[in-house]
Amino acid sequence: MRHVYLITLFVCVLLVSIFGFRGSKFTSPPMDVFPEWAFPGMKYQPKFRPQSESAFFADGRSDRVPPANTVRADLPLRDDDHRYAGKDASGAFTAGLPAALTVDMKFLQRGRERYQVYCTPCHGAVGDGNGITKRYGMGATPSYHDPRLRTMPDGEIFNTITNGKNTMLPYADKITPDDRWAVVAYIRALQRAQQGTAADVADASARKTLGLQ
Template sequence: MRYAYYTLAFLVILTLSVMGFRGANATRPPIELWPDMDHQAKYKPQAESKFFADGRADRAIPAGTVPRGRTTAADASYLRADEAHYAGKNADGSFVRGFPVPVTQQLVERGQNRYQIYCAPCHGAVGDGNGITKSYGMVATPTYHDARLRDMAEGELYNTITNGKNTMLSYADKLSPDDRWAVVAYVRALQRAANATIDDVPLEQRGGLK
């Protein structure tokens, strides 16, 4: 057993002598057992290269290359240059009123699906601010049914989903631009349902009301 202790002590001393104490100051450069991990063979941006005839490490994009998310090289939607669609704003920077996308039954149903996943936990199933998080201390969630939010431009609602506001974080990484507009459309449906009158019901359907 004594020889086992001697062997262990020898290995510890050898390791410390080779690897050194991490964080300690030294006058000599450290010994690198695997130098390729610290000094990788690679080219940095705009570096020179003797391999290519033009001497550049950066290579031009091959003709006809289509970035991920585009169907053709001329697909302008990839640039997201449509401010109304992708930022919810007009050319003068004001928020869009109305929808830059067609509001269909399918869009509203998609908005309902996304709303129930991402919005209902805080804002409640009917948009009254009484989501499950309220029982855990989040009492500042607003209701969609007050006049301020009913009168808010659709583009501003879209902007809030995109960039967040106050304690609400951005949902841009979870909802695509079209899904954000779908959620806004569903929020408008909730607001209208909560503030509807008998005049909003078609004549042929009023007989079924109680």
């Protein structure tokens, strides 16, 4: 009879220890039932804590320098405010593109490519605000051909891309500063394309064919 009590007690302890704490939160790692050699490489992986040493990298540091051209939205402005903030020393939005950039066909093509990736969904391929998102209820996207946006300083457009505006999210972490200027230049090209006059067609016979004179 004593054995029955002992066995019952044992079974109770066993059941409570297996099922009794299910759902409880533990802060320490779970007990290892299977040793590492049973699951090599998966369960135990090396990791680096910030500012710690590493035998893996030649310079012995676990912190790595970001690769070249990494865009960091959290870094402070660099010395050229025009190029990196679209503002002059007084904090006003700048007109024109930074002198360090060369605006040529390649630059505009880069701007078009970035624009088509990031902006067309809302602003539309020709910048009239009729992107695909309009069909899904995003009605507030303005047209670049609005006089207000035609006369907006280049630096302000750069700033809108960097920081976003209301429902338009910021693109600082997706488009590098120089690429943002390429997009600004392409927006200017889009605006120009919608305001053509007969004088823009250089060839007189072509003007005649098009019925422009």
